[in-house]
Amino acid sequence: MSTARHGTEFTVRDAVFDFFRQTGLTTLFGNPGSTELRMFQDWPEDFTYVLGLQESVAVAAAAGHSLGTGRASVVSLHSAGGVGHSLGAVFNAYRDRVPLLVIAGQQSRAMLPTRPFLSADEPALFPRPYVKWSRQPERAEDVPAAFAEAYHVAMTPPRGPVFISVPEDDWDRPAHPVEPREVHAGFVGDPRALRELADALNSARNPTIIVGAGVDDDGASPAVIGLAERTGAAVWISPLSSRSGFPEDHRLFRGFLPPVRDQLARALEPYDVIVSIGAPIFTYHVHTEGPYLPEGARLFHLDCDPAQTAWAPVGTSVLTTIRAGVTALLELVDKADRPAPPPRPRLAAPPVTDPIEPALVVETLRGLMPDDAVLVEEVPSHRDVLHDRLPITRPGGFLTTGSGALGWGLPVAVGRALAGTGERVVCVVGDGSSMYSIQALWTAARHGAPVTFIVLNNQAYEAVKALGRRIDIPDVPGTDLHGIDFVSIAAGLGCPGRRVDRAADLAEALSHAFGQDGPFILDVSVAAGTSSAYSSPNDSGTR
CATH class of the missing domain: 3.40.50.970 (Thiamin diphosphate (ThDP)-binding fold, Pyr/PP domains)
Structure with a gap:
């Protein structure tokens, strides 16, 4: 843990950057403005600042960095206007469960009662509902602890962006250092629910697995491949999935489900047991009428997000992180002797024409x-x-x-x-x-x-x-x-x-x-x- 610099008082800035350093968050993305200047004073030599020329670019680049490193990334935005510019990207990060620490500048606390130029009136409300957590701390000395809490929330499944508004004069105020806390991300669903799912798979005539972005996000692809091979289940990828999660050249892979209600139900007609893993399968883009699923089909939905399981219109949901839940399920499922589906035909070579196809x-x-x-x-x-x-x-x-x-x-x-x-x-x-x-x-x-x-x-x-x-x-x-x-x-x-x-x-x-x-x-x-x-x-x- 660092001490005060050059005999000066330990500040909010010292505490926050020490916290970033201890959690490996030494690359910051951003688009700077006047209300962030005090944050940048004495910029540490071991930190990298990646400039995006527009705020949504900075947020999305931070998201790509997070997806590559597997941990949260930090992005700094400029007060209300900059946050407003960024919100399309914040929306994507929230839907795609990307852990981001979004920092917004704010005018000095003494100025806020007069609604100063560039200030945000209710900063914690601005990015909602597309952040997991948001706050402007009541006191400057509470800012470092807010960062520690925000990081913990961002990294806890379902992961996602969090938001902190920091008045610009807070950075120079005295503060105490904060210790990072471990985030243990795995939890296993109710054993009785997993047993019910295993029994359904063991007795199924023709099961299928629908893979969503949560599989890749949780590093659960090997476990899901094992489950598919053990049960002989055909595998589909959920509508408009942001990740893959299953090798698309595998003999059990069947394709991609459409974001259209009647088309999706038709694609699932051959199956009597449907297991959706880390996937909101009822993601539609255009409206059609009809049932959500084929008549008589049983749906089981595994995911770590209680909100997502709550709005699924049909099926039995099991609240679990994906890798832990599928690993536990593998121990309960019998080895099935089902014939592999016919191989997917390779499409004919496209014509070599101008304009280019x-x-x-x-x-x-x-x-x-x-x-x-x-x-x-x-x-x-x-x-x-x-x-x-x-x-x-x-x-x-x-x-x-x-x-x-x-x-x-x-x-x-x-x-x-x-x-x-x-x-x-x-x-x-x-x-x-x-x-x-x-x-x-x-x-x-x-x-x-x-x-x-x-x-x-x-x-x-x-x-x-x-x-x-x-x-x-x-x-x-x-x-x-x-x-x-x-x-x-x-x-x-x-x-x-x-x-x-x-x-x-x-x-x-x-x-x-x-x-x-x-x-x-x-x-x-x-x-x-x-x-x-x-x-x-x-x-x-x-x-």
């Missing part, structure tokens, strides 16, 4: 992407094509947003690349999505982040157009995006790049991009009107 980009990417690469996706128009043609085969190999607020992909990729784990990050992003957070290219360039950005450029918000077509609105205004020069924008932000207009140039361009040490962007012109956004009302329910 998105499927050709994905197939070429599959053949050239480094084996240990981490794929970050934010391409709503072509996510189905990407999943169908580029299987994720290892834990931690896939990241996207499970909540849908755009602007997540680019900065998450940058933060993930800065986590220091050595893999190259490949970010496949739409032209529309990328413009929500294009400033992240500057951060990538400044830090030499090993990211290949691939913009699938159809000059439109094509996913919105496709959903419009689905509900008989063929001409949606405000969905055309002509004339954006991504290579020039990237160059202005310090990131080299290249435009690809011809299919014949695609493989060479990708190889060149993967051969760079730092960031590189490919602006790939793809055919318009090719989105498969949840197909049509008569679709079979798989993608």
